[in-house]
Amino acid sequence: MQVPVIETPNFTISLEYESGQTFMHCKVYAVYTKAVKRELQNALDLLLSIRQTPLLVIPNIGDTKLVKFLTLLGFEFLMTTECLDKEQRDIYIIN
Numbered sequence: 001m002q003v004p005v006i007e008t009p010n011f012t013i014s015l016e017y018e019s020g021q022t023f024m025h026c027k028v029y030a031v032y033t034k035a036v037k038r039e040l041q042n043a044l045d046l047l048l049s050i051r052q053t054p055l056l057v058i059p060n061i062g063d064t065k066l067v068k069f070l071t072l073l074g075f076e077f078l079m080t081t082e083c084l085d086k087e088q089r090d091i092y093i094i095n
Contacts, residue, residue, distance in 0.1 A: 002025050003015055004015040006038060006043045006045065006046075006047065008043070009029070009030070010028065010029055010030040010036050010039060011027060011028045011029060011036070011039075011040055011043075012026070012027045012029075013026050013043060013044070013047065014026075014027075018041045021053075021056050022051075022053060022054075022055055022056065023055070023057065023058065024055040024056065024057050025057075026040070028040070032069075036070065037073075042075075044073055044086055044094075048094065048095070054093050054094060054095045055093070055094050056091055056092065056093050057070055057075060058083065058090070058092075059089075059090065059092070061087060070092050071092075072095070075092040075093060075094045076088045076092060076093055076094070077091075077092055078090075078091045078092060078093040079091055
């Protein structure tokens, strides 16, 4: 179950706990601008400052735009694994 932890007019960050890991979901409602990126980066920095464990993101297969966005925010490739739907997916991590 996804739990919203940061909500703004521009985006919502939700966390989901699964198999001992915390996965982050982010819905962006605004047009992506430098100001929105800065706001999102500040929210992510705040979230990371109060957490003891890393956050993981699993982008949809072929979503190169999201992967670029994740790397801009500081996420790094962790591994490729078979997910619950039996598809091979990349996992990105940030501490």
